[in-house]
Each structure stands twice: as C-alpha cells, then as structure tokens.
Amino acid sequence: MCKHILNAQVSIRAPCCTQWFDCSECHAETQSHPLARTTDMTFICKKCKKAFRKDMTAYEESDEYCPHCDNHYVIEAKTPQAAIGIEGEDARIDARLLRDQRIRSDPSRTLLRQEISERLG
Numbered sequence: 001m002c003k004h005i006l007n008a009q010v011s012i013r014a015p016c017c018t019q020w021f022d023c024s025e026c027h028a029e030t031q032s033h034p035l036a037r038t039t040d041m042t043f044i045c046k047k048c049k050k051a052f053r054k055d056m057t058a059y060e061e062s063d064e065y066c067p068h069c070d071n072h073y074v075i076e077a078k079t080p081q082a083a084i085g086i087e088g089e090d091a092r093i094d095a096r097l098l099r100d101q102r103i104r105s106d107p108s109r110t111l112l113r114q115e116i117s118e119r120l121g
C-alpha cells in the first residue's frame, strides 16, 4: 500500500520498468532510474482489479472513471502532507484568536485616542 497517496484508487504501470506503482514517489523510492513519461497510460483499478488504458492526450472528464466499474479514480489525493495541512488549519484558528485579541485590545486604543483627543481638546 502506498504511503504517499493514502486513498489511491488505481495502480499505474511505469512504462520504463513495466512495474505497478501507486504513485511516482513509490517508483522513485524503489527504482534507481527516473520515471519515464508516457501519453498512453495503463492503470489497474483497485476496486475491480481490472486493467485499462488511457490516452492522456485525449483525456476527458469521463476518463476519470474506471471503464469497468465506474470507480472515480481521479480524486483529490489524501497525502501525509494533507494531514499537516489540517494542522495548518489549527494555526489559522490561532491566527484568528490572535486577531480577536487584537480586536479586544482595540477599545484600549480607542480609549487612548479618546485620552489624546481630550488632552488636545
């Protein structure tokens, strides 16, 4: 099972070594040669375990589904980085809290401004 894309729906056959990989990083980790690019890609659906080929030069939205079982295999990849992204969301919440604190500090600034205008006045 691929550790890079946690929800991989297909395996892709590398044209260079005709071995099956879930993603290009799996290929990079196990092979010493660079992954060859091809426009004629061969997939195996993880759901129905059947192989199918796609011409990437004529790739359409309907090609995102397995021709055998209609499994939508082109989906947003769930990666370990995405999990870090969720932590990033927490950081955004922290930023929001900080902003709230800044808003909370606003009245004192207004107070200060009032004081200044009172002194000036």
Ligand SMILES: [Zn+2]
Binding pocket: 014, 015, 016, 017, 018, 027, 031, 033, 034, 035, 036
């Ligand atoms: Zn290869």
Ligand SMILES: [Zn+2]
Binding pocket: 002, 003, 004, 005, 022, 023, 024, 025, 026, 027
């Ligand atoms: Zn991988």
Ligand SMILES: [Zn+2]
Binding pocket: 045, 046, 047, 048, 049, 050, 066, 067, 068, 069, 070, 071
């Ligand atoms: Zn399928």
